[in-house]
Amino acid sequence: MNSITRRHPGISVDNVSKSFVLHPERARSFQTLFLNAVRGQRARRGDVLWALRDVSFRISAGEAVGLIGLNGSGKSTCLKLLARIIPASTGKVAVSGRLSALLELGAGFHPELTGRENIFLYGAVLGVSRRDLTARFDEIVDFAELERFVDVPVKFYSSGMYVRLGFATAISVQPEILLIDEVLAVGDQGFQDKCLNRIRAMQAEGVTIVFVSHDLGAVQGLCERSLWFDQGRLQSDGPSASVIGDYVQALHDRGLLAAAPVAPTDSPDLPAPEIAPSAPPEQLVRRRHGSLVARIVHATFRDAVGLSTSCLEARASYTLALEYETDEEIPEPVFGFAVHTMSGLHITGTNSALCGQTLVPLRDRGLVTFTMPDLNLAPGEYVLSVALHSVDEQQAYDYQDHAYPFTIKGSRSLARGEGLAFIPGQWQHRPDSDGGRVSRGAGASR
Amino acid sequence: MRAAVRELWAYRELVRELVVRDLKLRYKSSILGFIWSLLNPLLLMVVFTVVFTVMLPNVSVSDFPVFLLCGLLPWNFFSAAVTTSVNSVVGHGHLIKKVYFPREILPISNVLANGVNFALSLLVLLGAVLLSGRPILWVIVYLPAVILVQTLFTMGVAFVLSTVNVYYRDTSIIMDVLMQAWFFVTPVFYPIELLPEWKQLLGVELPVRRLVYILNPMASIVASYRSVLYGEVDGGPPGAPGWDFITRTALTALAVCVAGYAVFRRHSDRFAEEL
Numbered sequence: 001m002n003s004i005t006r007r008h009p010g011i012s013v014d015n016v017s018k019s020f021v022l023h024p025e026r027a028r029s030f031q032t033l034f035l036n037a038v039r040g041q042r043a044r045r046g047d048v049l050w051a052l053r054d055v056s057f058r059i060s061a062g063e064a065v066g067l068i069g070l071n072g073s074g075k076s077t078c079l080k081l082l083a084r085i086i087p088a089s090t091g092k093v094a095v096s097g098r099l100s101a102l103l104e105l106g107a108g109f110h111p112e113l114t115g116r117e118n119i120f121l122y123g124a125v126l127g128v129s130r131r132d133l134t135a136r137f138d139e140i141v142d143f144a145e146l147e148r149f150v151d152v153p154v155k156f157y158s159s160g161m162y163v164r165l166g167f168a169t170a171i172s173v174q175p176e177i178l179l180i181d182e183v184l185a186v187g188d189q190g191f192q193d194k195c196l197n198r199i200r201a202m203q204a205e206g207v208t209i210v211f212v213s214h215d216l217g218a219v220q221g222l223c224e225r226s227l228w229f230d231q232g233r234l235q236s237d238g239p240s241a242s243v244i245g246d247y248v249q250a251l252h253d254r255g256l257l258a259a260a261p262v263a264p265t266d267s268p269d270l271p272a273p274e275i276a277p278s279a280p281p282e283q284l285v286r287r288r289h290g291s292l293v294a295r296i297v298h299a300t301f302r303d304a305v306g307l308s309t310s311c312l313e314a315r316a317s318y319t320l321a322l323e324y325e326t327d328e329e330i331p332e333p334v335f336g337f338a339v340h341t342m343s344g345l346h347i348t349g350t351n352s353a354l355c356g357q358t359l360v361p362l363r364d365r366g367l368v369t370f371t372m373p374d375l376n377l378a379p380g381e382y383v384l385s386v387a388l389h390s391v392d393e394q395q396a397y398d399y400q401d402h403a404y405p406f407t408i409k410g411s412r413s414l415a416r417g418e419g420l421a422f423i424p425g426q427w428q429h430r431p432d433s434d435g436g437r438v439s440r441g442a443g444a445s446r
Numbered sequence: 447m448r449a450a451v452r453e454l455w456a457y458r459e460l461v462r463e464l465v466v467r468d469l470k471l472r473y474k475s476s477i478l479g480f481i482w483s484l485l486n487p488l489l490l491m492v493v494f495t496v497v498f499t500v501m502l503p504n505v506s507v508s509d510f511p512v513f514l515l516c517g518l519l520p521w522n523f524f525s526a527a528v529t530t531s532v533n534s535v536v537g538h539g540h541l542i543k544k545v546y547f548p549r550e551i552l553p554i555s556n557v558l559a560n561g562v563n564f565a566l567s568l569l570v571l572l573g574a575v576l577l578s579g580r581p582i583l584w585v586i587v588y589l590p591a592v593i594l595v596q597t598l599f600t601m602g603v604a605f606v607l608s609t610v611n612v613y614y615r616d617t618s619i620i621m622d623v624l625m626q627a628w629f630f631v632t633p634v635f636y637p638i639e640l641l642p643e644w645k646q647l648l649g650v651e652l653p654v655r656r657l658v659y660i661l662n663p664m665a666s667i668v669a670s671y672r673s674v675l676y677g678e679v680d681g682g683p684p685g686a687p688g689w690d691f692i693t694r695t696a697l698t699a700l701a702v703c704v705a706g707y708a709v710f711r712r713h714s715d716r717f718a719e720e721l
Contacts, residue, residue: 107544124463
C-alpha cells in the first residue's frame with residue numbers, strides 16, 4: 001500500500017494472447033515424417049486454439065487476486081504464463097519478485113528418495129539454496145507433520161503426506177508472489193485449512209497471491225479482487241463479491257447450473273439418490289474416494305417420523321442418518337458431512353470430532369445419526385457430501401463428495417429472513433430518550 | 447545468451463542436486479553400490495582382453511588392458527551420457543509442465559553425473575597403468591583439459607538430441623544403432639595404425655586415418671587420453687597431446703557445445719507445450 005510497492009507492480013500483463021496448435025496428425029516419429037515427405041504432403045497445419053486473447057491486467061505487490069471461470073476458459077493458461085512455464089504468443093508478461101507456483105504439490109519428488117533428500121531436491125528445483133533449506137528444514141518438516149517419516153522414501157508415503165511435504169517445501173521459498181492452482185483441493189479438510197491459514201498469514205505479510213479455484217467460496221474468502229475468464233477473454237475484473245456474483249448469474253443464465261448431465265461415477269456401489277432434483281455442475285463432480293475398508297452405505301435425511309426424504313422443509317427438524325458397514329474394527333471413527341450450493345459454495349459442514357464427540361469403535365454395521373432440530377437453510381437446491389475417516393485424518397475410509405443432492409422446499413426466501421442461512425436471534429429496540437447518550441446495553445445483552 | 451548463462455549460474459545448486467540424485471539412484475538398492483563404478487570397467491576390460499589376446503591374437507599392442515581402458519572408459523562416458531541425455535527432457539515432462547527452471551539443467555546434470563562416474567573409473571585406469579609398469583609422466587597434467595574437451599563435446603550432442611527427442615521420440619531408438627556404429631569407427635579397441643593410411647574408394651584416394659580424426663572428434667579425444675596415460679603402441683612413453691588436438695578438437699567441441707546450446711534454447715521455452 002505504500003508508495004514503494006506501488007511503483008513496483010508485482011505482475012503486469014499487456015495485451016497477451018496465447019494460442020495452441022492442435023495437432024490432429026502431428027508427425028511424432030520419423031516414419032510419419034518420411035511418409036509425408038514421400039507423399040509430397042507438408043505436415044498438416046493443425047487448428048489453432050486461442051487459450052487467451054488480448055488479456056491485460058496488473059497486479060500490485062501485496063494484492064490477492066482470484067482467477068475464476070469454467071474449465072478451458074484460460075485461467076490456468078494465464079497462471080502458467082505468469083509462472084514462465086509457457087511463453088506468450090503475443091504481448092508481454094512481466095513479473096518482478098521471487099515467485100513460487102503451486103501448480104502441483106510435490107511435482108518434483110522422486111519416489112525412490114527419502115523425504116529429506118526430496119526436500120533438498122525440490123527446493124533446488126524451486127531455486128532455494130541449500131543453506132536456506134538447511135535453515136528452514138525443521139520448519140518444513142514440522143509444517144508437513146512428517147518428523148517420523150523424513151528418512152523414509154516418499155514412495156511409501158500416503159498421498160496426504162506427499163501433498164503436505166510438497167506444500168511445505170514450496171512455501172519455504174519465501175516467495176513474494178505465490179501462484180496457486182487448485183492444489184488445495186487435494187488433501188484432507190484439516191490440511192486444507194492449515195494451508196489456507198498459512199496462505200492468509202503470507203498475505204498479511206504482503207505476499208502477492210494469484211489463486212485459481214472452482215471453489216468460489218474460497219476465492220471470495222481469500223481474494224479481495226477477482227478476474228473472470230470466459231473463452232480466453234478477460235470478462236470482468238473487480239471486487240470479488242461483484243465479479244463472482246456476475247459469474248454465478250451468467251452460469252444460471254446459460255443454464256449451466258440447472259441441467260448439466262449427471263456426472264458419471266466410477267463407484268458402482270454408490271447408492272443412487274432417491275430424488276435427483278438437478279445434477280451438480282462440473283465443479284461439483286460426484287466423486288468417491290478413500291480405502292473403503294469402512295463404508296457409508298446409505299446417507300439420508302429422515303423427518304420427525306423417521307421417513308427418508310431428499311425434499312425437506314426449511315426450519316423443520318431432521319436427522320441425517322448414515323448407515324455404515326466395515327470390514328475391520330475402526331477404533332476411532334469420525335463421521336462428517338458438508339453442504340454445498342449447486343454453484344459450489346460451501347455453506348456448512350461439521351464432523352463428530354469437531355463437535356467434540358467420540359464415537360465408539362465401528363464393528364460390522366450400524367447407524368450414526370446427526371440430529372438437526374432446526375434445519376436452517378434457505379429454500380433451494382443443495383448437495384450433500386459425507387465422509388468417514390480416522391480421528392487423526394491419516395485414514396480416509398470413505399469420502400463421497402457431492403453425492404446426494406437434496407431440495408429445501410418453500411418460498412424463495414427464508415421464513416423469517418433472506419439469503420442462504422438464518423441466524424437465530426432477537427431484535428430489541430431501546431430508544432435513547434436523552435439523545436446524547438448512546439445505549440450500549442442492547443449490544444452487550446444476549 | 448548472456449542472460450541465459452547468468453540464470454544458469456544462479457541455478458547451479460540445482461545442477462549439483464540433480465547430479466547427486468542421479469548418482470544416488472544409480473546404485474540405490476544394489477548390494478555393491480558405487481563399487482560397480484569400478485567393477486564395471488574391470489569386467490569389461492577382462493572381456494575385451496580375452497577376446498583380443500586369446501581369441502583373436504593378431505593385435506600386437508603392448509599392455510593391451512591399459513591400452514583398452516584408455517579408450518573404453520572415455521567411450522563409455524560418452525556413450526552413457528548421450529544415450530541417457532536423449533531422454534533427459536522427455537523423462538522430466540511432469541516437472542517441466544509444473545515448475546519453471548532453466549531446462550538445459552536437465553541434459554547438463556545428466557552429462558555431469560556420468561562425468562563423475564567416469565572420474566571414479568579413472569582410478570581403475572591409473573591402477574592398471576601402475577600395475578603394467580608403464581611410467582606416469584608429467585604430461586598427465588593435460589588430463590583435465592582432455593576431460594573438459596570431451597565433456598563440452600558430449601554436452602553439445604546431448605543438447606541437440608534431447609531437443610530432437612521432444613519432437614520425434616524415435617531419436618532414442620536411432621541413437622542405439624548410431625552409437626554402436628560410432629563405437630566401431632572410433633579406435634577404442636584397436637589402434638588407429640590398424641587402419642590403412644590411404645584407401646581407394648570409387649576411384650578416389652581417401653586418407654582414411656586423417657578422415658577418422660577429422661570427422662570424429664571422439665577418435666581424437668580417445669587418442670589424446672592414450673597419448674597422456676598410455677604412450678605408444680610399441681611401448682613408447684606418454685607424451686603431450688598433438689597440437690591439432692588442442693586447436694581442432696577443442697575448438698570443434700566448443701563449437702558443438704555452443705551450437706547445441708543455441709538449438710536447445712531456441713526450443714526450450716516451448717517444451718512444456720510439446721511434451
